[in-house]
Amino acid sequence: EAGVAQSPRYKIIEKRQSVAFWCNPISGHATLYWYQQILGQGPKLLIQFQNNGVVDDSQLPKDRFSAERLKGVDSTLKIQPAKLEDSAVYLCASSPFVAGSNEKLFFGSGTQLSVL
Amino acid sequence: GENVEQHPSTLSVQEGDSAVIKCTYSDSASNYFPWYKQELGKRPQLIIDIRSNVGEKKDQRIAVTLNKTAKHFSLHITETQPEDSAVYFCAANSGSARQLTFGSGTQLTVLP
Numbered sequence: 221e222a223g224v225a226q227s228p229r230y231k232i233i234e235k236r237q238s239v240a241f242w243c244n245p246i247s248g249h250a251t252l253y254w255y256q257q258i259l260g261q262g263p264k265l266l267i268q269f270q271n272n273g274v275v276d277d278s279q280l281p282k283d284r285f286s287a288e289r290l291k292g293v294d295s296t297l298k299i300q301p302a303k304l305e306d307s308a309v310y311l312c313a314s315s316p317f318v319a320g321s322n323e324k325l326f327f328g329s330g331t332q333l334s335v336l
Numbered sequence: 337g338e339n340v341e342q343h344p345s346t347l348s349v350q351e352g353d354s355a356v357i358k359c360t361y362s363d364s365a366s367n368y369f370p371w372y373k374q375e376l377g378k379r380p381q382l383i384i385d386i387r388s389n390v391g392e393k394k395d396q397r398i399a400v401t402l403n404k405t406a407k408h409f410s411l412h413i414t415e416t417q418p419e420d421s422a423v424y425f426c427a428a429n430s431g432s433a434r435q436l437t438f439g440s441g442t443q444l445t446v447l448p
Contacts, residue, residue: 224379262342262425262438263380276433311379323368325436327379 222246224328226312232334238300241331244293245314251275253325254287254297255311263311269295270318302335309333338363338430342439349416350447357442359426360408366428369402369409370436375422383424384411416446 225244233239245252251270255263266285268275271292280287284303289295299306309330317323339362349355361369370385386393386400386409393400397416402409409428413420423443427436 260441262340262427262440264438265435268433268435276431276435323370323385324382325370327372327381329379 224312224314224326226310226328226331228331229329230332230334232336233302234336235304236301238298239302239333240299241297241310241312241333243295243297243312243328245295245312246316246326249314249316249326250292250318251315252289252295253313253315254295255313255327257309257311257330259308266297299333302333304335307333307335338366338428338437340426340428340437340439342426342442344442345440346443346445348445348447351416351418353416355411355413355416355420355444355446357411357424357426357444358408359410359428359439360406361428361430361437362407363428363430364404364407366407366430368429368434369400370427371398371400371411372425372427372438373422374425374441380425413444416444418446418448420444421446 253268254266257263266280267277267287269289287297309332311330312328313325342359367388372380373383374380397414399412423441425441426439
């Protein structure tokens, strides 16, 4: 079974620039999550989708972060403009269970973002 | 919102010894508690999970115990091996969307 695919693997940008991350979940997984993992901390949920609908985006800084999952499969997360504190690993995860379960999350390898 | 605290932040054990990592949570409505293992530079992987209707679950050398009254749960690894060295995260679900809140992680080092 193919895993959760993410790209790019690494990204270095200057503050105030924009950046986009891409995620392709495991085939058939309806629920998709974006997490932010700052060095030395546990993952923090940014946004959760079920198919192409947003289930929870309460922790997404909407003034600079946006995410979409237009066809209910792959997803993009964008930051515009980036701040120094956005330096982190951005993890995408998917689950075979419906939203509201949050069980059996399968994570991608993440995109490591460095904002200079 | 949910607050998950994890202890210790670092743990070193000799190969063959047992390791215990403890987490507490704040939301009494939480009913799902997974543990993830993250090796250096790799993705977090689910190693075991427990629901609130059971007190203990085992899978070979790992086990998780849950005390709902005290709102804490623990990961137990027996007969530790060098390949157990990693960061371990606990989590608990909460909120209307049952989102997972993760602990801050425990760096486990198994010394040969």
